[in-house]
Amino acid sequence: MPQAIQHFDLPVVVDQDKCIEGCRVCVEVCPLDALAINPDTRKAYMARDECWYCTPCQVDCPANAVTVKIPYLLR
Amino acid sequence: MELHAEILVIGGGSAGSVAAIKAKEAMPDRTIMLLEKANIRRSGAITMGMDGLNNAVMPGHAEPEDYVKEITLANDGIVNQRALLRYAQSSAEMVSELDSWGVKFQKTSTGEFDMKKVHHNGRYVLPMPEGYDLKKILCRKIRRVGVRVENRIMATRLLLDSGRVAGAMGFNTRTGEFVVIRAKAVILSCGACGRLGLPASGYLYGTYEMPTNAGDGYSMAFHAGAELTNLECFQINPLIKDYNGPACAYVAGPFGGHTVNAQGHRFIQCDYWSGQMMMEFYRELNSGKGPVYLKMNHLADETISEIERIMHTTERPSRGQFHAGRGKSYRTDMVEMHISEIGLCSGHSASGVWTNENGETTVPGLYAAGDMASIPHNYLLGAFTFGKICAQHAVEYAKRVSEPMVDPAQVESERDRVLRPLSQPGGFPHHQVEYKLRRMVNDYLQPPKLTTRMEIGLEHFIRAKADLNDMGARDPHELMRAMEVHFIRDCAEMAARASLNRTESRWGLYHFRVEYPVSDNTNWFVHQNLRRKADGTIEFIKRPVAPYVVPLEKGERDSYGRLRIEAPAAVAEAV
Structure with a gap:
């Protein structure tokens, strides 16, 4: 099946300057497993648009690097 | 492993x-x-x-x-x-x-x-x-x-x-x-x-x-x-519209918050979630007096601060951000509510x-x-x-x-079923299959329940089996979401069949059938159980309600059937 690349406004934003290399807290606490670590930068980012805007990633982040926005469709 | x-x-x-x-x-x-x-x-x-x-x-x-x-x-x-x-x-x-x-x-x-x-x-x-x-x-x-x-x-x-x-x-x-x-x-x-x-x-x-x-x-x-x-x-719940979290009348209630219609009048005696309450909610929403709101803007500033402190730190804490994003505050605005999707x-x-x-x-x-x-x-x-x-x-x-x-044999058969999407990564993406399936659930199963509509829905849910077999997954994460769509489809089929089979209305809005608008206690005062037979088909079993260990007294029986506050406008005008 051919692949199309679409642009999405993703709910979880990770401040790449604040995010700690090697830390996986937000990736592990996300119930939907929507976050991932970029292997090049070793920092977290939202890899899938699957968000319940429940906020453990933001609350449990030790570096205050994560912000959960309300998903655009609901905002 | x-x-x-x-x-x-x-x-x-x-x-x-x-x-x-x-x-x-x-x-x-x-x-x-x-x-x-x-x-x-x-x-x-x-x-x-x-x-x-x-x-x-x-x-x-x-x-x-x-x-x-x-x-x-x-x-x-x-x-x-x-x-x-x-x-x-x-x-x-x-x-x-x-x-x-x-x-x-x-x-x-x-x-x-x-x-x-x-x-x-x-x-x-x-x-x-x-x-x-x-x-x-x-x-x-x-x-x-x-x-x-x-x-x-x-x-x-x-x-x-x-x-x-x-x-x-x-x-x-x-x-x-x-x-x-x-x-x-x-x-x-x-x-x-x-x-x-x-x-x-x-x-x-x-x-x-x-x-x-x-x-x-x-x-x-x-x-x-x-x-x-x-x-x-x-399950159908009264929720904050779009945000889809509970408005939390249970939290706000003890502080003096309550559910009202667009005129600011109360229309239900009790905010506890029941099918009967949801029926009144649905009626109000679809009457000339809708939509429905959670009203807190009559409360003192410090009371609202306390409500915010609770509701913006537990259960669904991002609701504060949702309200702020729309420029709404409990102090000045009522919270618009709506009916949830079915579950x-x-x-x-x-x-x-x-x-x-x-x-x-x-x-x-x-x-x-x-x-x-x-x-x-x-x-x-x-x-x-x-x-x-x-x-x-x-x-x-x-x-x-x-x-x-x-x-x-069970292990081999399940291994084949589960790993199939990974072997066809170019198959239908899970999110498209899921969106279509759940859109059909909305179109055909949402109360008020119509017989013909539910029958068409059931056809779609059975037909969806073929799409599910053709789903692809590019990685184990997508496989997880794809296998969840199988769970959802099973539930949709069971919900449709069970709804069609119970030919009465019960639990207020939860099972409101247009063709059978009243409860039939002679034939349907039972648990309707279903199970899968060996040949894969579904059979229904009526399980009688076991004799009550706590008998209901006369006059109690319909207390949940009297949730509506009658003529609130007349009362308000008199005041």
Whole structure:
């Protein structure tokens, strides 16, 4: 099946300057497993648009690097 | 990978966490395994904690018999009262135990639990203004007692040995490795089917329920031949429009907040969620007086600050951000409410895997607790309490029985089914298949329920099997979402068939059939159970309502049928 690349406004934003290399807290606490670590930068980012805007990633982040926005469709 | 446990608990949310803790405490030298498709740190329906217990039956405030009566009425009489009574007699001890684990409940200046009234008749709500650490506390307890936790494994089917449960099969959601777990007893605690209807926002994961709860337990129990009950009694909740979280009249109510129509008038006597209440909500929403709002803007500033402090830190804390984003404040604006998408969840209504007062299903060795088990209106404390009850009985059962055998044919067949999407990565993407399926659920199953419409829906759900077989997954994560669509489809088919088969209306809006608008107590004062026969077809069984252990008195019977406040405008004008 051919692949199309679409642009999405993703709910979880990770401040790449604040995010700690090697830390996986937000990736592990996300119930939907929507976050991932970029292997090049070793920092977290939202890899899938699957968000319940429940906020453990933001609350449990030790570096205050994560912000959960309300998903655009609901905002 | 092959694993072994004495008792396997599937789902590390509220019910499963307590089930695993209590089983391990009773069998410290045996392996008690807790399986979780995410990570138990924040998984399950209460990822960010809870603002209160809705159904605590506490000595001095309520008698267990009063609670049994209240839920019998709220669920239109179709209840197993022995199971309700078992819960009501056990819930206070569960609260004390949670208190001793460090869960913070609201207490009075004299150190008593600070109970509030929200239900129509009794006083059962115990606030937890600092309930945000609930999951962390449970997690700590799980580690301390030595439960073996297996995160990132999603169970897809149960194993059977000559009709009794023998374990479960599934896969690792990060590596895609197929997993077989042998166990003498299995406790299912997989939560609601919260991804059944599509939210009005159109966002797949913007559901009322935690969207990981896709009906996994309903589907696994069904395929194991267990009976499920009253799947036509949908979960439909009054929510903050678009945000789709509870408006939380239970929190705001004791502070003076309440539900009103667009004219600012109250129209229901009681904000407790029941089918009857939802029917009044639906009528108001669709009358000239809609929409419906949660009204708090008449409250004092410091009262609103306190409500905000609770509602913006527990359960669904991002709601504050949602309101701010739309420039709304509880101080000046009422909160617009709407009706949720449909789901299956006995925690709020009554549809679930059929369990008795011991948490036993109809399959030997298989137990169920929490939102997926059939004890009605069981909420969070019901999940904890029945998790504990299931553990007690599963431990006794495991001590009695021999090790089960694992059938290689079941393993091979499931391995092929589960890994298929990975072998065809170019197949239909899970999100498109899911969107279409759930849009059909909205179009054809939402009450008011029409016979022909539901029949067309059923055709679509059966036809969807072909699309599900053609789904592709490019990685194990997509495989997890794809296999969840199978759970959702199973639930959609069961919900359609059960709704068609019960030819009456019951539970207010939850099962409102246009062609059969009134309740038929002669033919339908029964639990409608269904199960999968050996040939794969579904059969229905009418289970009589067991004689009440707490009889209803004359005049009580229709108290939930009189929720509407009559002629509020006339009263307001007179004032």
